[in-house]
Amino acid sequence: MTKIAVAKGDGIGPEIMDAVLSIFNAAKVPLEYEFVEMGKWVFDKGYSNGMTPEAQHTIESLGILFKGPMETPKGKGVKSVNVTARKTWNTYANKRTFQTLHGVDTVFSKAGIPIDVTIVRENIEDTYGGIEHMLTRDVALSRRFITRPGSHQVIKYAFEMARKKGARRISCGHKANIMKITDGLFLEVFYEVAKEYPELKADDVIVDDLCMKLVTRPDLFDVVVLTNLQGDIVSDLCAGLVGGLGFAPSANVGDHISIFEAVHGTAPDIAGKNIANPTALLLSGIGMLQHLGLMENASLIENALLYTLESGIHTGDFGDKSTPALNTTEFAGAIIGNFGKKPLQNAKPELHNIPSSCTVVNLDANAMMESQETIKERIVGVDMFIESNVQPEVLAKKCQRHAGVKFKLVNISNRGTQVWPTGSRFTNLVNQYNARFESIDGETLNQQDIIGLYVSLSGDFKICSLELLNAWGDKKAYSLAQGQ
Ligand code: NAI
Numbered sequence: 001m002t003k004i005a006v007a008k009g010d011g012i013g014p015e016i017m018d019a020v021l022s023i024f025n026a027a028k029v030p031l032e033y034e035f036v037e038m039g040k041w042v043f044d045k046g047y048s049n050g051m052t053p054e055a056q057h058t059i060e061s062l063g064i065l066f067k068g069p070m071e072t073p074k075g076k077g078v079k080s081v082n083v084t085a086r087k088t089w090n091t092y093a094n095k096r097t098f099q100t101l102h103g104v105d106t107v108f109s110k111a112g113i114p115i116d117v118t119i120v121r122e123n124i125e126d127t128y129g130g131i132e133h134m135l136t137r138d139v140a141l142s143r144r145f146i147t148r149p150g151s152h153q154v155i156k157y158a159f160e161m162a163r164k165k166g167a168r169r170i171s172c173g174h175k176a177n178i179m180k181i182t183d184g185l186f187l188e189v190f191y192e193v194a195k196e197y198p199e200l201k202a203d204d205v206i207v208d209d210l211c212m213k214l215v216t217r218p219d220l221f222d223v224v225v226l227t228n229l230q231g232d233i234v235s236d237l238c239a240g241l242v243g244g245l246g247f248a249p250s251a252n253v254g255d256h257i258s259i260f261e262a263v264h265g266t267a268p269d270i271a272g273k274n275i276a277n278p279t280a281l282l283l284s285g286i287g288m289l290q291h292l293g294l295m296e297n298a299s300l301i302e303n304a305l306l307y308t309l310e311s312g313i314h315t316g317d318f319g320d321k322s323t324p325a326l327n328t329t330e331f332a333g334a335i336i337g338n339f340g341k342k343p344l345q346n347a348k349p350e351l352h353n354i355p356s357s358c359t360v361v362n363l364d365a366n367a368m369m370e371s372q373e374t375i376k377e378r379i380v381g382v383d384m385f386i387e388s389n390v391q392p393e394v395l396a397k398k399c400q401r402h403a404g405v406k407f408k409l410v411n412i413s414n415r416g417t418q419v420w421p422t423g424s425r426f427t428n429l430v431n432q433y434n435a436r437f438e439s440i441d442g443e444t445l446n447q448q449d450i451i452g453l454y455v456s457l458s459g460d461f462k463i464c465s466l467e468l469l470n471a472w473g474d475k476k477a478y479s480l481a482q483g484q
Helices: 013-026 040-044 053-062 081-088 107-111 148-165 182-194 207-216 228-242 279-291 295-310 328-337 392-402 447-458
Strands: 002-007 031-035 064-067 093-099 116-122 132-136 139-142 169-174 201-206 223-226 249-253 258-262 377-387 407-414 417-420 432-439 462-472
Touching: 002 053, 013 279, 013 295, 013 328, 053 064, 064 279, 081 258, 093 148, 093 228, 093 279, 116 148, 116 228, 132 377, 132 462, 148 169, 148 182, 148 223, 169 182, 169 207, 169 228, 182 201, 201 207, 207 228, 223 228, 249 279, 258 279, 279 295, 295 328, 377 392, 377 407, 377 447, 392 407, 392 417, 392 432, 392 447, 432 447, 432 462, 447 462
Parallel strands: 002 031, 002 064, 064 258, 116 223, 169 201, 169 223
Antiparallel strands: 093 116, 093 249, 132 139, 249 258, 377 432, 377 462, 407 417, 407 432
């Protein structure tokens, strides 16, 4: 029997977790539970990461954590245990499934438009590294990392999941028309991976267009994979399409450890009253059973849940107000009573359990550090971010004096828009410029050349930051300024 770690959480957490586990027990789910200490009361005991060392050890040795919502104490300078867990254990893919639940009224369910969309969001990189600096008193910078191995991990997971799900289409949401290098890399990896899955229709959609299409024709989408921030926004949009966050399950999947939880919080306003809705946590639990290959148990429970919702049974937070609401325990009991029944719409096929494959990770050798790029890398220039409030022509003259024999000043931009050698006097300027220096005739430079330029420029300016301009062969590994 597979053993998993369970953290009941805070607020309504214990009530909804007990309800879900009672459903699992009635369905004879072949799992054993080891309860671990995580959440507010663990912070209060003095553990600054919100979990006891025993909890961490148990989760790391079992590999699966099923968790209720947890509260982060405010004003104590501690970080959310939910985020810590996702980052510490490298759960690089956030999977959220959104489906029409008959009985949960939305404009789409009323219009008879079925929704069954799975959003896979990259969970570690992007602006969520939180690497931010004030460069001048008026200019803030956030660094956005998109890496090839990080993109590959999450995209590969999305394709594997789509294949298992029997999906017809997988789409990549992105903004590569603007962020040509970062989102461009994500998109490039998407199409590389797509070649291994010829049976799936793979395409890409620009994220703003994706949002519009999801709202007008959600039934056209199946699996969508996105970078972190865009995925965060799009997944909440999809939650709205199917009735709100209360019906949104979530899986944070990694190679070694995966976390299954509901998206909603601890609902302190209704905690302890046994009236909370356990549906989102149950849907997350069903996702966990599927992840573990327990397809038979998953479809039995999911069909019973869908049948129960379809028959109009509800807790107090949704459904027909003219029929009495059930409390949490009664709602779980109603689902158990409906085992073996199938909903009229969206019934899940009865699948057989499949042995789950547990990846063994070699933590001594970090495979993500090995680059597959074989073409030699060359430094061909540098972007110097300079604090200055003089006009571009004045700045250019000064910069040119520092260029020496190895560099030429190619252009100057302000907030990404070129302002020298050509530009418009209508462009608003802030007190930080990017002066781009490239090597003369594309010669290869070294780091000492860059430092030499830095030292020279620093006699005249405060240099806030610099970025090397790399090239692989003839391919420039940096973007052009708007208007360049
Ligand atoms: P919340 O999701 O807890 O509550 C928002 C509203 O939705 C409340 O009116 C609540 O009663 C209702 N609600 C939420 N879940 C429900 C359920 N299952 N059944 C019926 N009604 C439900 O969001 P809020 O108030 O912003 O956060 C409360 C606490 O939860 C905070 O401490 C926050 O840090 C934590 N939180 C934890 C999360 C996690 O563990 N993954 C995620 C989001 C918030």
